[in-house]
Amino acid sequence: MVELVKFNIMNEVYTDLEDHKSTLTLDEYQERTRDTWIGEHKVERAFLGLAGEVGELCELRKKWLRDGKVDPHEWYQGEIGDVLYYLARIADENGLCLGEIASYNLLKLKSRKERGVIQGSGDNR
Numbered sequence: 001m002v003e004l005v006k007f008n009i010m011n012e013v014y015t016d017l018e019d020h021k022s023t024l025t026l027d028e029y030q031e032r033t034r035d036t037w038i039g040e041h042k043v044e045r046a047f048l049g050l051a052g053e054v055g056e057l058c059e060l061r062k063k064w065l066r067d068g069k070v071d072p073h074e075w076y077q078g079e080i081g082d083v084l085y086y087l088a089r090i091a092d093e094n095g096l097c098l099g100e101i102a103s104y105n106l107l108k109l110k111s112r113k114e115r116g117v118i119q120g121s122g123d124n125r
C-alpha cells in the first residue's frame with residue numbers, strides 16, 4: 001500500500017487526502033476526473049496533456065541526473081498523478097475503463113513472463 005502524505009507541489013498544499021487513499025479504484029478515479037474535465041477539444045487536449053505531463057515527469061529525472069541535489073521522488077507523485085489524469089481522460093473519452101485496461105495489461109505481462117517472452121519486442125508476443 002502506498003502511503004499518501006501531506007505534500008506540497010507547485011505551491012499547492014494538499015492536506016486532506018484521507019478519502020483518496022488506496023480504497024479508490026482506477027475506475028472510480030476515472031469517473032471522478034470527469035468533474036474537472038471541461039472545455040473544448042477534449043480528446044485532442046487529453047493526448048497533448050499526456051505528452052506534456054510525461055515530459056514533466058522525465059524532466060524531473062533529467063534534472064536529478066544533471067544536478068543530483070534534490071531527490072525527486074516526492075515530486076514524482078504529483079507528476080505521475082498528472083499523467084494518470086490524462087490517461088484516465090483518454091480512456092474515458094474513448095469509452096474504455098482504466099481498471100479493465102490495467103487488469104488486461106497485468107494479464108498480458110504475466111502471460112509473457114510465463115511463456116519466456118517478456119524480453120524482446122513486438123506487441124503480439
Ligand SMILES: [Mg+2]
Nearest residue numbers: 053056079082
Ligand atoms: Mg504536471
